[in-house]
Amino acid sequence: MKMLTHFLVLLLQVQSPPIILVPLPARPEIPASVDGVVFDSETRQPLAGATVTLVDRTHSGGRIIAVTSDDGRFAVRGIPPGMYEIEASRSGYVSELAGDPPVVSNVGPNPLAPAIAPVVKQLAPGQVVAGLRFVLTPGGVITGRLTDERGEIVTGTVVQALKVTHRNGLRERTLVQSVVSNDLGEYRFFMLKPGQYYISVVPTTLFAETAPTQSFSLPLFHPGTIDVSAATVIDLRVGQTIESVNFLSIPVKNRRITGGVQGHGNNGVTVILSPANGTASKRFAILSTDPNRPFEFSDIVAGTYMLVATNADTQAVIPLDVRNADLLGTRILLGANFAIPTRARIEGHPPADDPELEKIYFKVRQDVEIPGLENQLYSPFADGKFVIEVLARDYWIEIAQTEGYYIKSATLDGVDVLNQGLHPVSSVDGPLEIIVDSHFGEVQGSTAWPNVTVVLVPDSVRRNQRGLYKSFKSPNGGFYFQNVPPGDYKVFAWSEDTIDNGGPWLDAEYLRRYEERATPVSVQADRKTIVDRLIPVF
Numbered sequence: 001m002k003m004l005t006h007f008l009v010l011l012l013q014v015q016s017p018p019i020i021l022v023p024l025p026a027r028p029e030i031p032a033s034v035d036g037v038v039f040d041s042e043t044r045q046p047l048a049g050a051t052v053t054l055v056d057r058t059h060s061g062g063r064i065i066a067v068t069s070d071d072g073r074f075a076v077r078g079i080p081p082g083m084y085e086i087e088a089s090r091s092g093y094v095s096e097l098a099g100d101p102p103v104v105s106n107v108g109p110n111p112l113a114p115a116i117a118p119v120v121k122q123l124a125p126g127q128v129v130a131g132l133r134f135v136l137t138p139g140g141v142i143t144g145r146l147t148d149e150r151g152e153i154v155t156g157t158v159v160q161a162l163k164v165t166h167r168n169g170l171r172e173r174t175l176v177q178s179v180v181s182n183d184l185g186e187y188r189f190f191m192l193k194p195g196q197y198y199i200s201v202v203p204t205t206l207f208a209e210t211a212p213t214q215s216f217s218l219p220l221f222h223p224g225t226i227d228v229s230a231a232t233v234i235d236l237r238v239g240q241t242i243e244s245v246n247f248l249s250i251p252v253k254n255r256r257i258t259g260g261v262q263g264h265g266n267n268g269v270t271v272i273l274s275p276a277n278g279t280a281s282k283r284f285a286i287l288s289t290d291p292n293r294p295f296e297f298s299d300i301v302a303g304t305y306m307l308v309a310t311n312a313d314t315q316a317v318i319p320l321d322v323r324n325a326d327l328l329g330t331r332i333l334l335g336a337n338f339a340i341p342t343r344a345r346i347e348g349h350p351p352a353d354d355p356e357l358e359k360i361y362f363k364v365r366q367d368v369e370i371p372g373l374e375n376q377l378y379s380p381f382a383d384g385k386f387v388i389e390v391l392a393r394d395y396w397i398e399i400a401q402t403e404g405y406y407i408k409s410a411t412l413d414g415v416d417v418l419n420q421g422l423h424p425v426s427s428v429d430g431p432l433e434i435i436v437d438s439h440f441g442e443v444q445g446s447t448a449w450p451n452v453t454v455v456l457v458p459d460s461v462r463r464n465q466r467g468l469y470k471s472f473k474s475p476n477g478g479f480y481f482q483n484v485p486p487g488d489y490k491v492f493a494w495s496e497d498t499i500d501n502g503g504p505w506l507d508a509e510y511l512r513r514y515e516e517r518a519t520p521v522s523v524q525a526d527r528k529t530i531v532d533r534l535i536p537v538f
Contacts, residue, residue: 046072
């Protein structure tokens with residue numbers, strides 16, 4: 001019987017048909033869709049005939065295109081899911097990339113202001129992006145002509161338009177367009193957004209080995225200076241054309257600077273030359289294999305410069321004034337730093353070795369930044385001691401790379417260097433006494449409009465302490481500042497439609513325009529301060 005059972009099982013295995021696995025057809029992904037409207041920023045009316053383009057960043061970079069109807073609206077259906085950039089454009093207008101539609105209605109100073117949101121990156125299966133809004137601005141134009149100091153036209157030279165933007169309370173020059181002067185020496189920028197611009201001529205040698213005949217090696221700002229503080233600031237309005245922004249005397253023959261570095265032993269050293277305002281720089285490397293090699297910079301335009309020498313151990317800087325002759329045989333000495341013994345402690349901690357101090361970093365920040373001259377970081381030992389090495393320059397003491405602490409005081413020989421700055425002229429016995437604290441307050445409130453940048457600014461005595469300033473970009477007008485050192489402050493708020501990122505709020509002159517309308521607030525340690533009135537928006 002047992003043998004018969006085995007026989008039947010074997011027979012069934014032989015006679016059973018083979019099992020074939022057939023894959024099920026893949027379910028098609030549900031397409032996404034996008035619709036919205038395009039406005040003219042000046043008329044605030046819907047804009048017909050604008051092109052809305054979806055660029056597929058998931059696959060081959062394919063494009064889906066729609067055109068707005070008479071009411072400025074567009075709708076795109078059947079979009080394969082994936083990563084997309086969505087752009088609106090129209091002849092005579094500056095193109096705009098889209099973000100996600102706003103969560104709250106924008107009823108601020110400009111109800112057509114685009115929402116603050118990242119560019120759409122992902123369209124999920126079946127996703128419906130409704131109410132997308134573009135606001136296109138008529139583009140501006142800046143034109144001009146290049147001639148050298150002999151009156152001859154300058155062709156094939158790179159000209160750049162740099163827009164004044166703001167980040168972390170500072171002004172920046174952001175490159176928006178580059179063009180090349182034509183056979184008549186002319187250049188033309190178009191489709192520019194309204195705002196402030198600098199126009200610069202860039203040495204072609206920065207771009208190619210074979211360049212037209214030029215004799216300058218750092219950018220020149222209109223009307224023809226290396227000093228950006230002396231350059232022309234061009235205020236471009238919406239759709240405006242500004243002509244004859246001409247460079248009339250581009251240098252043909254300029255100066256040389258040569259010299260040597262002393263005090264670096266046989267170590268390598270880098271020499272950096274930059275205009276006094278720090279807009280650009282040239283570098284020259286002296287290798288350890290050839291430590292006595294002289295440095296040389298050619299094609300230098302007349303002006304004021306800073307010359308920096310630096311290596312892994314030390315640095316030095318000297319000013320140079322280049323006028324009507326070459327500067328030959330210049331000498332710069334390394335190792336002439338000043339030493340300032342320093343001692344740090346944490347408020348409320350006992351006077352003994354404190355391992356927590358070794359987690360704190362202090363930065364000695366230059367009052368005026370110079371390319372190649374780096375701000376130095378210091379961390380104390382457990383006993384709080386360390387030595388700061390500085391040059392004969394102006395500095396500010398700040399806390400850096402450290403969460404949970406702020407500098408409460410810093411004094412040297414009875415002088416408040418935290419608020420008055422450090423101005424060394426020689427080494428000192430010290431010590432520089434630094435006290436840090438960990439007890440913060442909080443500030444919460446709302447502004448009168450959404451889509452704003454809110455900035456908390458310390459009282460006038462402490463305004464050189466950059467670490468006390470705090471900014472918050474708010475799409476809905478609410479703000480909440482944490483880790484605020486105790487003291488008196490003022491709250492400022494700027495609409496993003498008025499100026500980007502609140503403008504240069506570290507600039508005392510800029511703040512002075514709005515000071516009277518700012519809202520005072522007092523912050524206490526370990527407490528939240530709630531501002532009980534709406535902050536006005538500038």
